[in-house]
Structure formats: C-alpha cells, structure tokens
Amino acid sequence: xxxxxPKTVSEALSLLAKHGAExxxxxxxxxxxxxxxxxxxxxxxxxxxxxxxxxxxQENGASLRIGTLITIRELETNKLVRxxxxxxxxxxxxxxxLQIRNTATIGGNICRASPSGxxxxxxxxxxxxxxxxxxxxxxxxxxxxxxxxxxxxxxxxKGLLTEIDVPYPAAGSKSVYLKHAVRGAMDxxxxxxxxxxxxxxxxNSLQDVRIGLxxxxxxxxxxSKTEALLRGKPLTVALLKEAAAMAASESSPISDQRSxxxxxxxxxxxxxxxxxxxxxxAATGKEVA
Amino acid sequence: xxxxxxxxxxxxxxxxxAEASTSLLEFLRDTLEFKGTKLCCNTGECGACTVIYNGKxxxxxxxxxxxxxxxxxxxxxxxxxGDKLHPVQQAFIDTGAVxxxxxxxxxxxxxxxxxxxxxxxxxxxxxxxxxxxxxxxTGYAKIVDAIQLAAQKL
Numbered sequence: 001x002x003x004x005x006p007k008t009v010s011e012a013l014s015l016l017a018k019h020g021a022e023x024x025x026x027x028x029x030x031x032x033x034x035x036x037x038x039x040x041x042x043x044x045x046x047x048x049x050x051x052x053x054x055x056x057x058q059e060n061g062a063s064l065r066i067g068t069l070i071t072i073r074e075l076e077t078n079k080l081v082r083x084x085x086x087x088x089x090x091x092x093x094x095x096x097x098l099q100i101r102n103t104a105t106i107g108g109n110i111c112r113a114s115p116s117g118x119x120x121x122x123x124x125x126x127x128x129x130x131x132x133x134x135x136x137x138x139x140x141x142x143x144x145x146x147x148x149x150x151x152x153x154x155x156x157x158k159g160l161l162t163e164i165d166v167p168y169p170a171a172g173s174k175s176v177y178l179k180h181a182v183r184g185a186m187d188x189x190x191x192x193x194x195x196x197x198x199x200x201x202x203x204n205s206l207q208d209v210r211i212g213l214x215x216x217x218x219x220x221x222x223x224s225k226t227e228a229l230l231r232g233k234p235l236t237v238a239l240l241k242e243a244a245a246m247a248a249s250e251s252s253p254i255s256d257q258r259s260x261x262x263x264x265x266x267x268x269x270x271x272x273x274x275x276x277x278x279x280x281x282a283a284t285g286k287e288v289a
Numbered sequence: 290x291x292x293x294x295x296x297x298x299x300x301x302x303x304x305x306x307a308e309a310s311t312s313l314l315e316f317l318r319d320t321l322e323f324k325g326t327k328l329c330c331n332t333g334e335c336g337a338c339t340v341i342y343n344g345k346x347x348x349x350x351x352x353x354x355x356x357x358x359x360x361x362x363x364x365x366x367x368x369x370x371g372d373k374l375h376p377v378q379q380a381f382i383d384t385g386a387v388x389x390x391x392x393x394x395x396x397x398x399x400x401x402x403x404x405x406x407x408x409x410x411x412x413x414x415x416x417x418x419x420x421x422x423x424x425x426x427t428g429y430a431k432i433v434d435a436i437q438l439a440a441q442k443l
Contacts, residue, residue: 003290003309003355026353033351034332036310045309047355073345097421098399100333102345103352185420186334 002044012048012160013135019044021157027069028103030096031112054107054162057081063167068107068160072119073098075106084168087175087194088122094177095119097185107161110146113153113219120147120220121194121212122177123164130154131163140165147219170208173198174282178271189215190259191267193247195275203284205234211272216251216264223247226272235280235288244273296357298323299367307354314338316354317364325365325394336422339395340364346402348421365394368401377401380439381432388426396422400436404443410436 002019006012016023022043026032036042048054048069055069057078064080075081076092095101095109095118109119110130123143130146132139132155139159146154155161169175175196181187192214200207209230211223226246233239253264277288294316295304307316314331317323317340326349329337333351340349341363342356368375374382377400387393396419403410403418410418415436424432 001290001308001310003292005355029353029356030333030348030351033312033353037312037331041310045353047353049356096333097336097348098417099336099339099346099348099421100351102342103347 001041003047004044005047005050007050007052009051009054009133009160009162010135012046012051013133013158015044015046016158016160017135019046023157025111025160027105027108028071030100030104031108048160060165063165066106066164066166068105068110068162068164070106071102072096072104072106072109073101075119076101085122085126085166087125087177087196088119088166090177091118091122091179091192091194094179100186106164110143110164111153111155111161113147113149113151115150115217115220116189116192116215117220118179118189118192118214121192121214122175123166124212124220124222125175125194125196125210126166126169127210128164128166130161131165132159133162134159138162144222149218169196170198172203172283173208174279176275176278176282178275180267180271188258191215191253191264191271192220193268193271193275195272195279197276197279197283199280199283203286205232206230206280207232209276211247211275213247213251213268213272216253216268218252221250223250223272225250230276235276237288240273240276240288243276244269247272292355294354294358296359297361299363309355311354312350313340313342313352313354313357313362314349316357317349317362320354323364323366327391327394329391329395334423335392335395336399336419337392337395339398339422341398341402341405344402344405346399346418346421363398363401365397368397375401376442377404377435377439380435380442384431384435384438386427386431386435388424392422392424392426396424396432400439403436404440408440408443410440 024042054067082089179189180191194212196210198208214220248265248269253261255261327337333348338350
C-alpha cells in the first residue's frame, strides 16, 4: 500500500487524480482503519490530517464554517455550535464514545455517507452546504442533494470535502435530535430523527418545519411531504398524528441485525411525533392541543 | 510501503519503522513491545486499547500508527513511578475493580485522562469518560467506586 501525507489541498487532489479509485482518503481513521483490517486494503492511502487550514470553526456572518478535519469532540465542546446549532451539538454529544469523538472528524462522518451517520440529519435540517474541492475548481453543494446512496456522495473519488457551511436557524427556532439505539454509547442508531421548527411571530403556527430521517433509507433524507403538510399550520393533536404517520411512510427502511423494517417505521413515527411535540413546546411555550 | 515514525511514548522519544497500514495499537504492541495496551475488538468499540494521545484518550486500534509521528503518547506503562503505582492504578486494586483484568489498562487510561481534565468529576463526567470502555466482569459499580476513590486521592 502506498501512503501519502499531502501538505496542501491541491497536492491531495493531484494524488487523487493520479491514483483514482485505488486511493482512499483518511482523516481520523475510525472507519477507514476498520475497512483496512476487515474489508480491503486500498492501493493507496492519502492522509489529509497534515493539511493546514482544514481544522477551524469560524463564524461568518449568520453562519458557521466548519473545517472538514474538526473532530466530533471539537464540535461538541465548541460554544458557538452549542449555542447556535443545538441540533448538531446534540448529535455530536450522542456520537459513539469519547475516544471515538476525539478522533473521528465531521468530514469523515459526512463522506462515509452512511444512512445512520450521526451528524447528517442535523446538517440536512440546518440546510448546510458542503464545500468540495476538485482539480478544476471548487463546488458548493447543499446536503439535500449531496448523498447518493450508502457510501456514495458528491465528493466521489476525485474530490475533497474541505468545509461545511452551516447557516444559523431563524430566531425563535427550536430543534432536537432523537436517536433510538439499545446502548447509550457506541451504538449505531436504529433510527435518528432531527426536527427543527420556526414558529410564526405570534407563536401560533409553524412558519417553517424541517424533519431529517436517518438510518431508514439508502441515504439520510428530509421528510419533505410531511414538512409541506405541517408548514403554515398550528400543531394540533390530529395534525401531529397525521404528520408522524406520513414521516413513517416517507421512510423506506430495511431489516438488518439492529431491527426489522417494520419496527423502524414505528420508531420513525414515534420519534417524529416526539420531536415535533418537544420543539413546539420549546418554541411556543404551549402544549400541542 | 514502510514508513518511519518518530514519536514520544511515556516521555521518551522513539523512532521505528512500520508498514503504512499499521494501526497505532499494532505499532505499540508488536513493534515497540508495549504489551500493556490490549487488543480486543480491534474495531474501536470496546476501549481496551485506549491510550492518551496529545492529552486525549483515543482508541489506538483505529488510529493510524503514522499519526503518532510528532505526537506524545502515554500508555499504561507510563503511569507508575518505579514500583509506586499511579493513584488510579492503586484505586482499582483497593476497590476490587479488577476481575479478569483485560479491560483494566484501557479503563485506567480513560480515567487518567478524565482526572487530567477535571479534578472533581461529577457522576455524569465519570459515565461519559468510561462510556467507551466495556467490562464484561465487574458490572461497573466497583469501577465507578475506583474512579471516585482516585479522584479523592489526586
């Protein structure tokens, strides 16, 4: 196996162009090392950890720019993430174990493109964008179109994710990330649901609703039909029930060793209901009536 | 492809070669003969291979040995002062927090890192600190006792 430690993004891109699909990018290594041991050793490993400038969190107006090499622990302990991007903070806080959070990077979690990737549904509901470097230029892509299937994303074999741009939610918004797993730490989510709502000025109806579903389809996804159903309406008991069932119908889970597809559908329904109830109450000070 | 790794382990500089695909755990155990760090799940899930890397606890089995280059690493062998055990090691003995002992070095490194970052850990600090370590013998209560005792002594 060849091994490289590029010192610049353009050097990394040249290596990717030269070694093509044989090359594997590594940062924290928490997923790649397991693949090397138990699946296949790549022809060439490109360690991007030595590239300066990819490991910062910077406020840029009303958004946060997160470098691809930022570890999950750095996200979890960042004041701005905690204050402004609560849903991403919650997912970071529930991510694997402290040891893994100290090593795993947000860029790695994203490029892994696992349907259950902990940070992915929060990034979807935050309307975040990926900044991807290619040898012929840079591309900015919303996460809404970024994920293409398990392990597949817009970065492909020639690109390098360099930064994640996360706009702050509108004032008055409330969000929650709910993960269903057997063990508190280290467990991969059977279902993960991120909900972000923005009430209208009078706090009577849902001006904006965003629901992200994880581990229940080939990619993490937004429950867009459910969002459309809810938008502009006050959250009533009947609407909540209808929305939760619709979210379950928008998912297409599989059965595996963690749970059956049917069980996952029930959990999507339950967590969507719970997420909407909690955020509604937090944002409006009212119970769902 | 073989690479040269220059690192600092338990305060001593070390230089050795390893295959580029080697994990830090394999490098520590098989190249440098630090056998105190344990190989268990080898997938980053059990915490038996925990070492302190630049002040932070990590799973050495899913870390590239190449990333040890220029880093400071503390293993279980680096804690005792001659024959005098580190207070965390002594606390595990005094509370009976060791049964088969295989997970113990990993626990002790997680706890050492915890007490390095906070002198008075809360119950939730303790739970967070060792949530990535699995023990199949003790039932965890005595491990928590050991952590509380070590915190008092330090």
